[in-house]
Amino acid sequence: MPAKSSPDHDRLQQDYLNSHRGSAASHRQALRHFAAAGATHMIRVADPFRPYVTHAAGSRKWDVDGNEYIDYTMGHGALILGHSHPAVVAAVQQQAAKGFHYGENHQLEIRWAELISRMMPIAERVEFCAAGQEANLLAIRLARLFTGRRRILRLTQNYHGWADELVALGAPGSVAEYVTEVPLNDRRATERELQHGQYALLLSEGGGAHMAGQVPIDLEFQRALPELARVHGTLYCIDEVVTGFRDAPGGWQELSGVTPDLATIGKCAGGGLPMGAVVGRADVFEALNPSAPPERLVRHAGTWNANPLTASAGVAACSLYLDGRPQQQAAAAARRFRDSGNQLLRDLGIRGRFHGRSIVHLYLGPIERDNFDPDFGAPSTEPGQLLGTEYLPLSTALKMQLLMRGVATLRGGMFIFSAAHDQADVEQTLSALQDSLQSLLREGSIPATLRTPRPEAPDG
Ligand SMILES: Cc1ncc(COP(=O)(O)O)c(C=O)c1O
Known part of the structure; x- marks a missing residue:
């Protein structure tokens, strides 16, 4: 990929440095503390660095140099209401004045749980x-005690966290002796493994692998999983940390019509403050009951469990999720962007498509099928291609191009929408996208394999 050394790339880097001098200074300080190239999360590692942000509101955020961005990182997906929703801010401010943490029971935790169970039956x-x-780790432990089995079955490329039994198999430094992965959407392989009768838990991401389905889960496969698990004595858990309350009040379960034994939630459920939770069948939670025999008792501690500050944000946010309006607003803005973005790709003769619901993913590569349902499918069924590893440098270059044009994404090809994104945001983003892609075309960063004769015809 020529982008690295081209004059356009060098000019972009220089322009970025010129317009981000304050961030550059902060980055130099951060390098002294944070081993990951000055970043505090691997996805925030960037060449030369990501902006240092001072504040955010609605769909926007600003950095130390006064640059304004339309934000598509949205708290790594946690902010379906946008930044600093007034109702959530008011709830947190009131609670902060009343105490951060009582080290006691409180009524907010009950209200929060009631809202969650109303939305997720x-x-x-x-x-x-x-x-x-943490919720995924707890789900694993509960399932082990409930079934008396040890092994965990996961689907490839599904992300559940960085802990030993959650991170991709073989990740350096991790130990996952009791974890098996089967290919996503491979029903026979899943069934074959479950037949061994060794699995405590089958765990899959809501919507598919990576942020609600960068690699979409096949709906037929998805709908088969609860019964497949049940007949083989395995509990089934959907990881709804991203999709929970973002996709719909009832999350991915509601959209797909699937009823698992357990689900894990996080992100949006806390209204923007850190949390996680396992929800599900009462009998599976009996291991938390202090009257359980000692050898079957899960002693679940955790300083921050349902702390009042997070609970106040969670209650305020979940109250707004109930009628599904914020979710619909986010999905509508995302759809406008996605569909116009696809027209843009066709017009520019770039082989790729956008897909997804309130999180829109850019796929670059051969279009296996162009009549896919972009809410639930993708133009390819090949996970490796959908994950875009082949075109990573291009998506990184796109990320920088977009940043320079006031559009912040975690990856160049991922746009996380919220209810705060409006038509003006969508139009400005499309215009930034068009300029960015044209610039990448001009500098020769878009390889021939991704170019189509215009007007573009689907492959195959
Ligand atoms: C599907 C999924 N599960 C679990 C997690 C881990 O959540 P947390 O980062 O809150 O531990 C993530 C984080 O992005 C996620 O995307």
Whole structure:
């Protein structure tokens, strides 16, 4: 990929440095503390660096140099209401004045659980913890005690956290002796593994692999999973840390019509403050009951479980999720962007498509099928291609091009929408996208394999 050394790329880097001098200074300081190239999350590592942000509101955020961005990182997906929604801010401010943490029971945790179980009918019980991955770890432990089995079955490319049994198999430094992965959407392989009768839990991401379905889960496969697990004595958990309350009040379960034994939630459920929770069948949670025999008792601690500050944000946000309006607004803005973005790709003769609901993913590569349903499908069924590893440098270049034009994405090809994104945001983003792609075309960063004769015809 020529982008790295081309004059356009160098000019872009220089322009970025010129317009981000304050961020450059902060980056130099950060390098002294944070080993990951000055970043505090691997996805925020960037060459030369990402902006240092001072404040955010609605769909926008601003950096130390006064640059304004339309924000598509949206708290890594946690902010379906947009930044600093007034109702959530008011709730947190009031609660902060009343106390951060009582080290006691409080009524907000009950209201929060009630809202969650109203939206997610499987939630006969709710167990709060501090983050999405903690919820997945707890789901694993509960399933082990419930089934008396050890092994966990996961689907490839599905992300559940960075802890040992959640991170991709073989990740350096991780131990996952009791975890098996089968290919996403491979029903026979899943069934074959479950038949061994060794699995405590089958775990899959809501919507498919990566942020609600960068690699979409096939709906037929999805709908088969609860029964496949049940007949083989395995509990089934949907990881709704991203999709929970973002896709719909009832999350991915509502959209897909699937009823798992357990679900894990996080992100949006906390209204923007850190949390996680396992929800599901009451009998599976009996291991948390202190009267359980000692050898079957899960002693679930955690300083931050349902802390009042987060609970206040969670209650305020979940109250707004109930009628599904914020979710619909986010999805409508995303749809306008996605569909116009696809027309733009066709017009520019770039082989690629946008797909997704309130999180829109850019796929670059051969279009296997152009009549896919962009809410639930993608132009390719090949996970490796959908994950875009082949075109990573291009998507990184696109990310920088967009940043320079006031559009902040975590990856160049991922746009996380919220109810705060309006028509003006969509139009400005499309215009930034068009300029960015044209610039990448001009500098020769879009390889021939991604070019089509115009007007573009689907491959195959
Ligand atoms: C599907 C999914 N599950 C779990 C997690 C982990 O959540 P947390 O980062 O809150 O631990 C994430 C984080 O992005 C996620 O996308």
